[in-house]
Amino acid sequence: MKPRPISGRATAKSRAARSTRPKVVLAYSGGLDTSIILHWLKEEKGCDVIAFCADLGQGEDLATIRKKALQVGAVKAYVEDLKEEFVSNYVFPMLRGNAVYESSYLLGTSIARPLIAKRQVELAKKEKASFLSHGATGKGNDQVRFELTFAALAPNVQVIAPWREWSMVSRQDLIDYAQQHRIPITVTKAKPYSMDANLLHISYEGGVLENPWISPPKEMFQMTVSPQDAPTTPQTLTVQFKKGNPIAINDKALSPATLLYRLNQLGGKHGIGRVDLVENRFVGLKSRGVYETPGGTILHIARRALESLTLDREVVHLRDSLMPRYAEIIYNGFWFSPERMMLQAAFDRAQQDVTGTVRLQLYKGNCTVTGRKSDRSLYQEHLATFEEGSGYDQQDAGGFIRLNALRLSTRTSVQKTKW
Secondary structure: OOOOOEEOOOOOHHHHOOOOOEEEEEEEEOOOOHHHHHHHHHOOOOEEEEEEEOOOOOOOOHHHHHHHHHHHOOOOEEEEEEEHHHHHHHHHHHOOOOOOOOOOOOOOOOHHHHHHHHHHHHHHHHHHEEEEEOOOOOOOHHHHHHHHHHHHHHHOEEEEEEEEEEOOOHHHHHHHHHOOOOOOOOOOEEEEOEEEEEEOOOEEEHHHHHHHOOOHHHHHHHOOOOOOOOOOOOOOEEEEEOOOOOEEEEEEEEOHHHHHHHHHHHHOOOOOOOOEEEEEEEOOEEEEEEOOOHHEEEEEHHHHHHHHHOHHHHHHHHHHHHHHHHHHHHHOOOOOOHHHHHHHHHHHHHHHHOOOEEEEEEEOEEEEEEEEEOOOOOHHHHHHOOOOOOOOOHHHHHHHHHHHHHHHHHHHHHHHOOO
């Protein structure tokens, strides 16, 4: 659906004045940081602000966000439904690489930033804006992700990063600023932690979570129930894949965004996909983050199970050796980089045979594979059986072992090695 910008009301005199003001496209969420930034860009930088909010499935009232952007001072507000593009062109390619950062994080926030930044660049070209801006802090990874995308796609457009310019240093400073300038906000002094949501996950950080010894508040979680409170009856489902992409749940074909949404519902009901970790940020800091990724967790487990049937051993081992680097590339913000594209091409080639069905059981925080099948399966029961089979001569194993043992026995005999 083609987006329709909504402009704020302006007098002829104010429109004339604006014609000479520089334009900036701001990634706007309607939250504390970007609402303050919108006002600051207008009043302190003298810019006409074009607010852009991407609907990535965060479940917010987008009409209210658009209205708020204009209320705070934006001259235009774009709100665009990018859910299908997000899942098809960003989430699914990343999952085809089985990307997991530092063994735990499924990169839900990391993968959203390139799409938002790409669309900002496109709007800047459309609106003839000279600047791009974002609400990422100077301590975080998101500033890098936004600005590396800007550099890759629009190297001549300048960036305004307010957190690296203004004198405010804390969320409390922002709350005070909002009250001073009568900017409506939802964050309160009693609940200052930050939250970021999209169709793949929700992340939480800051506030009480900054102490890694403190357990996350139970009421904080929004996508998943606590495993202790999950149903006592397991639920079984099947996920169908074609060339590495999930296409159906329980034999019902669904669009990418709808499929992920449905898996979020199923996984969330059973408390699947919670992660609490201290990660290494690209900027050099350690950070405690809490994540909910129910649908993504199910897809990651299911794909690995199907790959065990359909991928050659050396392909799997080589891909897995490259996966940490691929995950790091995405985490650090290099989605639009030649190295990511090179690895993506290799991973996508490997996924051509990842077609089939996986059966899973969801139960109290666990997602367990209970079956897998594929017409492209390399698993041959007549070869693997411990009963009488064909195609494998057990006597061949003796020579195989002797050849692999040759270097070990030679070293021992020459060096008289004592183990």
